[in-house]
Amino acid sequence: MGQTLVYGLFNGALYGIIALGIALVFGIMRYLNLAQGSFIILGSYASFFLFKAGLDPFVSIPLVAAGLFLAGIAVFKVSFSRLLVYPDPGKIKNSLLISFGLMLLIDSLATMAWTGDERSITPAYSGLTIGFAGLRFPLISLASAACAVVLIFSLHFFLSRTYFGKSIVAVSQDFEAASLMGINVNRTFLVSFGISVMLASIPAVFIGFKSFSPTVGIQWFNKGIVVVMLSGLGNIYGVFPAGLFLGIIEAISVYVFGAPYREVTGLVVFVIIMVLFPKGLFKGQEL
Amino acid sequence: MLKVEHLDVRYGDLQVLWNVSIEVNEGEIVALIGSNGAGKSTLIRAITRLVEPAGGRISFRGIPIHDKPPHTIVSLGISMVPEGRRIFPKMTVLQNLEIGAYLKKARKKKDESLSMVFDIFPVLEERSNQQAGLMSGGEQQMLAVGRALMAGNRMLLLDEMSLGLSPLVVKNIFRVIRQINQAGISIFLVEQNVPMTLRIADRAYVMESGRIISHGRSSELMGSDHVRSAYLGI
Amino acid sequence: MGKRGLAGFGLVIAFIALVPTVVTFEYVLNLLIMLFIYVIVAESWNLLGGFTGQVSLGHSAFFGIGALITRLLWVNHMPIPLALLAGGASAVGLAAIIGMPCLRMRSAYFPIGTLALAMIAQITIGNLFPLPGSLSSEYLVTYNTVTRYYLALLVAVLTVGTVYRIVRSRTGLALVAIRDDEAAAEAMGVKTMRYKVLSLMVSSLLVGFGGGIFAYHQVSFYYYAPFELSWAFLPTLTSFIGGLGTILGPVVGAICFLGLSELFALSLGEVHIVVFAVTFILVVLFLPGGLMSINTKIRMMAFTLKQRAVGIGR
Numbered sequence: 001m002g003q004t005l006v007y008g009l010f011n012g013a014l015y016g017i018i019a020l021g022i023a024l025v026f027g028i029m030r031y032l033n034l035a036q037g038s039f040i041i042l043g044s045y046a047s048f049f050l051f052k053a054g055l056d057p058f059v060s061i062p063l064v065a066a067g068l069f070l071a072g073i074a075v076f077k078v079s080f081s082r083l084l085v086y087p088d089p090g091k092i093k094n095s096l097l098i099s100f101g102l103m104l105l106i107d108s109l110a111t112m113a114w115t116g117d118e119r120s121i122t123p124a125y126s127g128l129t130i131g132f133a134g135l136r137f138p139l140i141s142l143a144s145a146a147c148a149v150v151l152i153f154s155l156h157f158f159l160s161r162t163y164f165g166k167s168i169v170a171v172s173q174d175f176e177a178a179s180l181m182g183i184n185v186n187r188t189f190l191v192s193f194g195i196s197v198m199l200a201s202i203p204a205v206f207i208g209f210k211s212f213s214p215t216v217g218i219q220w221f222n223k224g225i226v227v228v229m230l231s232g233l234g235n236i237y238g239v240f241p242a243g244l245f246l247g248i249i250e251a252i253s254v255y256v257f258g259a260p261y262r263e264v265t266g267l268v269v270f271v272i273i274m275v276l277f278p279k280g281l282f283k284g285q286e287l
Numbered sequence: 288m289l290k291v292e293h294l295d296v297r298y299g300d301l302q303v304l305w306n307v308s309i310e311v312n313e314g315e316i317v318a319l320i321g322s323n324g325a326g327k328s329t330l331i332r333a334i335t336r337l338v339e340p341a342g343g344r345i346s347f348r349g350i351p352i353h354d355k356p357p358h359t360i361v362s363l364g365i366s367m368v369p370e371g372r373r374i375f376p377k378m379t380v381l382q383n384l385e386i387g388a389y390l391k392k393a394r395k396k397k398d399e400s401l402s403m404v405f406d407i408f409p410v411l412e413e414r415s416n417q418q419a420g421l422m423s424g425g426e427q428q429m430l431a432v433g434r435a436l437m438a439g440n441r442m443l444l445l446d447e448m449s450l451g452l453s454p455l456v457v458k459n460i461f462r463v464i465r466q467i468n469q470a471g472i473s474i475f476l477v478e479q480n481v482p483m484t485l486r487i488a489d490r491a492y493v494m495e496s497g498r499i500i501s502h503g504r505s506s507e508l509m510g511s512d513h514v515r516s517a518y519l520g521i
Numbered sequence: 522m523g524k525r526g527l528a529g530f531g532l533v534i535a536f537i538a539l540v541p542t543v544v545t546f547e548y549v550l551n552l553l554i555m556l557f558i559y560v561i562v563a564e565s566w567n568l569l570g571g572f573t574g575q576v577s578l579g580h581s582a583f584f585g586i587g588a589l590i591t592r593l594l595w596v597n598h599m600p601i602p603l604a605l606l607a608g609g610a611s612a613v614g615l616a617a618i619i620g621m622p623c624l625r626m627r628s629a630y631f632p633i634g635t636l637a638l639a640m641i642a643q644i645t646i647g648n649l650f651p652l653p654g655s656l657s658s659e660y661l662v663t664y665n666t667v668t669r670y671y672l673a674l675l676v677a678v679l680t681v682g683t684v685y686r687i688v689r690s691r692t693g694l695a696l697v698a699i700r701d702d703e704a705a706a707e708a709m710g711v712k713t714m715r716y717k718v719l720s721l722m723v724s725s726l727l728v729g730f731g732g733g734i735f736a737y738h739q740v741s742f743y744y745y746a747p748f749e750l751s752w753a754f755l756p757t758l759t760s761f762i763g764g765l766g767t768i769l770g771p772v773v774g775a776i777c778f779l780g781l782s783e784l785f786a787l788s789l790g791e792v793h794i795v796v797f798a799v800t801f802i803l804v805v806l807f808l809p810g811g812l813m814s815i816n817t818k819i820r821m822m823a824f825t826l827k828q829r830a831v832g833i834g835r
Contacts, residue, residue, distance in 0.1 A: 105798035108791035
């Protein structure tokens with residue numbers, strides 16, 4: 001049981017990072033990006049092929065991040081930017097639809113390019129664990145948790161200490177007023193979207209260590225959206241504890257119901273939350 | 288300094304501003320008065336291009352601004368206090384003021400500007416760590432004005448400042464406006480509170496149904512029969 | 522639509538009904554049966570998505586349960602019409618249990634809620650019924666493609682007809698009002714929840730029948746196959762591209778989809794999805810009325826050109 005919980009917590013950290021990308025986009029511009037999972041998988045493939053070419057996956061993170069950032073900006077310019085004129089419900093609905101199409105597009109292109117086979121990044125250290133208090137802690141999972149923590153702190157620093165970060169916060173609260181401060185709102189949206197896609201590079205690598213195939217992106221998106229709903233749409237700081245919470249609940253359900261139903265747990269929790277608390281569990285404290 | 292020439296504005300197929308021309312010279316306080324729905328806010332929002340002109344020209348210091356995005360217009364020298372205050376609700380007073388100094392040129396003078404704003408509005412200094420959304424209407428209005436001043440621009444637009452505020456607060460703000468103007472900032476304000484406005488403005492325009500129907504020095508307008516009956520209830 | 526349209530429609534149906542008398546090539550008949558199934562799924566989805574504005578990304582759950590129940594009952598000797606009815610009923614039952622809570626969510630989140638439910642269904646059924654079933658020898662011997670052809674055609678016509686009747690009734694007006702502005706509709710006294718539920722029930726019933734036809738058609742049957750998310754994405758794609766708020770839109774979309782997938786079937790298997798995904802995005806961005814609206818747009822352009830020529834208008 002203890003070991004299951006350990007794995008659950010590490011999974012939770014991963015879910016938290018996935019959720020961060022989704023929450024950021026939603027908090028800033030009220031878009032829901034269904035394709036975030038597909039971007040993650042794209043990153044996993046990138047990392048995989050870089051690994052085959054000899055690059056350690058951890059070292060590849062910045063490269064993958066850069067690539068995803070550019071991809072995010074390109075996608076935004078071509079499609080999502082046109083939705084900015086809609087009011088909020090229209091933005092959510094239309095961004096969902098567009099990202100739905102985008103997800104299908106990316107997934108099918110990936111299947112065509114790389115076949116539906118499952119892949120996995122397996123460096124020499126993938127099986128290493130550290131023993132502590134009778135439990136085993138996989139090295140890679142520790143690294144992913146560490147990355148998650150670093151990420152949250154960096155993001156917080158960025159948003160509260162840099163002028164660009166502060167402008168993102170302003171835009172998320174009132175973009176018209178922000179433009180009157182001299183903030184280029186369109187560029188802010190563009191870059192923020194790029195950043196949120198760039199955030200997919202970290203889960204990309206860690207999912208790469210497990211296993212992935214072209215169509216699993218949506219399952220990871222689902223984890224992310226559950227966490228986002230749990231923490232309250234638009235609240236990016238609640239995302240990490242909410243992720244851990246989901247990880248723990250999943251661990252408990254694996255213990256009680258067995259492994260095949262692990263995926264179902266999160267989804268069931270999600271549906272319950274959405275029905276009972278349409279606004280999330282914590283007060284939607286935006287950026 | 289600010290010139291609006293033959294401006295037309297449409298919302299879809301509905302025209303709301305017709306052939307509007309106004310001018311604000313350096314150092315002046317110019318007002319736009321008129322009843323609700325006359326189009327006053329539309330005009331002021333068109334100047335900062337929050338609303339798109341359908342025809343006509345707007346220029347600032349000779350530079351055309353009717354085709355530029357809002358953030359560029361702000362960097363060219365015009366700041367606006369929008370209708371409804373529009374302060375950032377989940378930021379503190381201090382954070383609101385700091386973001387007001389977002390422009391590169393304003394960042395350098397941030398500390399100066401901050402102490403100037405605190406001089407004008409001591410209340411803001413007292414409440415500098417309070418969340419802006421929790422303040423009273425009057426305090427928010429002061430914050431909005433202070434925030435606009437942080438940009439260090441020489442032209443300030445004010446959209447319906449007195450709306451929803453108590454007479455005492457309004458009096459205070461108008462006093463501050465005069466103070467700011469005396470420090471060298473040109474003011475264009477859009478207002479429903481006609482008596483107070485005409486008292487501080489040098490000149491004023493009167494708008495009805497999207498058209499300018501008269502303009503002149505405030506003293507003239509105060510004496511005009513039409514203004515007296517329509518807006519002063521006399 | 523008028524008498525002429527109805528007559529035209531009847532003619533087309535008669536034509537389609539005569540196909541098996543001329544064509545005996547099984548491949549073509551099977552292809553058309555799939556087309557009918559696509560039409561059933563898309564048209565029923567469109568009642569909820571296109572006319573009521575609730576975009577469901579989870580219709581595969583209803584399709585799947587209809588298929589599952591129909592199959593289980595039918596291979597255990599229940600006559601197919603009864604099995605079909607049971608399948609449809611089970612889909613409605615599922616909709617009542619899981620679909621209704623989704624309707625209570627804020628309308629913009631309905632798609633994700635239904636998607637989550639479709640995923641739950643897919644995983645659960647995949648765990649419970651991992652092995653395929655096939656038909657016993659007595660069933661194999663009596664398997665008749667032509668019968669299935671006519672049954673599928675019947676259900677397809679029934680689906681389109683039902684949607685048509687609903688849309689043209691006062692109920693249809695309420696649905697469209699809800700789609701266009703739910704708050705305004707509520708303010709006008711339309712009991713929005715009641716109509717959304719009605720739309721969901723009818724939609725799920727019809728798509729449940731579609732699932733039943735699918736199960737009846739397959740020889741070897743993977744129980745989890747109709748629960749696959751592609752059956753949820755298909756009606757969304759085809760209805761949007763064909764024309765969301767139209768009767769024939771989903772039909773047009775279904776024809777295009779089947780055509781494209783056959784065209785590319787022998788090459789890289791996913792190309793038709795790529796084409797459809799791109800078209801879908803373009804439709805959402807630029808052509809909200811889908812392909813059906815192109816006709817209207819062309820007529821409007823011709824009309825304005827005529828007016829200009831005569832001197833009217835700006």
